Amino acid sequence: MQILFIDNDGGGFADYVEVADGTTVEQFFAKQMAGRAPEAYLIRVNRQPVSRDQVLQEGDRVTVTPTKIEGAA
Amino acid sequence: MRRPLTDKQLVRVAGRIHDQLASTAAASLLNLEAQLQQAAAGADHLRASRRKLRICQQRGWMGPVPRLLNRVERTGRELSYALSGLERAGRALRRKGPSLREIHDELRQAQDEFGTLHYDRRLDEGSAVTEPVELEGVYLGPFEIHLEIPSLTDPRHTPYRVVALDPHPAACNAAVTHPHVSDDRLCPGDAAAAIGKALDTGRVCDVFTLVRSVLLAYNPESPYVALDDWFGQTCYECGYTMPPDEVRWCELCGRDFCSECAGYCHRCDETTCLGCLRTCPVCEEPTCTSCMTVCPDCGRELCGLCLEENLCPCHEEEEKDDDDDQPTDRAANEGAEQAASATPTVQPAGDARG
Numbered sequence: 001m002q003i004l005f006i007d008n009d010g011g012g013f014a015d016y017v018e019v020a021d022g023t024t025v026e027q028f029f030a031k032q033m034a035g036r037a038p039e040a041y042l043i044r045v046n047r048q049p050v051s052r053d054q055v056l057q058e059g060d061r062v063t064v065t066p067t068k069i070e071g072a073a
Numbered sequence: 074m075r076r077p078l079t080d081k082q083l084v085r086v087a088g089r090i091h092d093q094l095a096s097t098a099a100a101s102l103l104n105l106e107a108q109l110q111q112a113a114a115g116a117d118h119l120r121a122s123r124r125k126l127r128i129c130q131q132r133g134w135m136g137p138v139p140r141l142l143n144r145v146e147r148t149g150r151e152l153s154y155a156l157s158g159l160e161r162a163g164r165a166l167r168r169k170g171p172s173l174r175e176i177h178d179e180l181r182q183a184q185d186e187f188g189t190l191h192y193d194r195r196l197d198e199g200s201a202v203t204e205p206v207e208l209e210g211v212y213l214g215p216f217e218i219h220l221e222i223p224s225l226t227d228p229r230h231t232p233y234r235v236v237a238l239d240p241h242p243a244a245c246n247a248a249v250t251h252p253h254v255s256d257d258r259l260c261p262g263d264a265a266a267a268i269g270k271a272l273d274t275g276r277v278c279d280v281f282t283l284v285r286s287v288l289l290a291y292n293p294e295s296p297y298v299a300l301d302d303w304f305g306q307t308c309y310e311c312g313y314t315m316p317p318d319e320v321r322w323c324e325l326c327g328r329d330f331c332s333e334c335a336g337y338c339h340r341c342d343e344t345t346c347l348g349c350l351r352t353c354p355v356c357e358e359p360t361c362t363s364c365m366t367v368c369p370d371c372g373r374e375l376c377g378l379c380l381e382e383n384l385c386p387c388h389e390e391e392e393k394d395d396d397d398d399q400p401t402d403r404a405a406n407e408g409a410e411q412a413a414s415a416t417p418t419v420q421p422a423g424d425a426r427g
Contacts, residue, residue, distance in 0.1 A: 008279055012267035042282060047182040065282050070292035071253030072262035 115152035171275035214239030252296035
């Protein structure tokens with residue numbers, strides 16, 4: 001199934017990605033953001049905070065935004 | 074305390090943002106037309122050049138060929154640029170802008186994330202307030218992130234600013250209210266690209282949350298003012314924290330000192346710390362280690378000026394020795410003169426036998 005994934009980490013990626021049926025939010029994050037700690041991100045599905053075990057549905061909109069990003073001068 | 078925007082107000086603000094983003098599409102169409110015109114003109118030039126080159130080839134005229142070739146190459150470069158512009162303009166036009174509904178959902182989500190949104194009709198700005206920010210023990214207060222709707226699509230202008238609501242600016246610069254905010258302008262650092270993408274696609278909530286994420290982090294490698302210096306600078310010698318106008322920077326060791334721990338060299342007038350100052354034993358003036366030198370004769374340390382003027386004590390001792398030696402010489406000379414004048418007469422040998 002396809003879901004819209006908006007990754008606000010780094011360059012900002014926004015596109016549809018293919019995801020297996022039954023994939024949870026936790027599993028999706030672990031695959032798309034391998035090596036990153038979920039606690040360091042705001043994860044929203046369809047603009048709502050969700051539990052990690054929520055199962056993604058076709059057409060869901062998933063946004064991942066770091067809670068802290070280094071600025072500059 | 075501000076009340077959350079009502080749904081009707083959210084729709085109004087969403088409408089403003091939608092109109093502004095739509096104006097970008099109109100600008101992209103104009104741009105596309107301009108690029109097409111340039112490409113068409115380039116193609117006409119190339120056709121004309123091709124006709125002329127054919128004439129040259131048919132009549133065996135090689136003279137005009139170099140000039141024609143230059144023109145072909147130049148036109149080719151301009152055409153290539155125009156075609157790239159066409160591609161970019163086409164991509165921008167093909168990009169589907171957010172619908173009014175989507176923008177409305179963005180604003181509603183931003184209101185949920187931040188507790189409330191505010192809309193200033195006069196300035197045509199939407200704003201959200203962060204929680205109080207504290208970085209490494211330094212309290213900076215809450216910040217209001219203003220999204221300037223008229224500037225959303227202006228490539229020359231950053232369409233958001235960050236205003237400290239309870240400012241605790243750096244002691245050395247009142248305009249710096251956060252290590253990465255100066256004059257209400259955030260330097261987004263690692264978030265720049267993501268914020269740009271979010272602005273392009275009308276993801277207003279993402280813009281607010283990304284800006285907040287920058288405010289909640291500290292990058293010690295690149296602040297306007299480092300947090301270590303936030304309340305003023307510390308004297309390297311005694312640890313006293315001083316306001317900026319009391320800081321004395323030692324030219325020699327490159328560290329900051331308070332006025333009690335710093336002085337200045339009476340030779341070069343540079344500010345130095347007391348540790349880098351010496352006292353010339355001759356003139357007794359405070360002298361920095363750069364202006365101190367060593368007497369080549371006796372190895373004594375003194376200032377360069379005293380050495381130039383031959384004021385080293387060893388030179389005085391030498392002169393004194395010279396003065397002491399002068400009377401002994403006179404006596405020796407006088408003795409020699411007397412000895413010379415008292416030479417005995419030598420009698421002839423015959424007289425001695427007589």
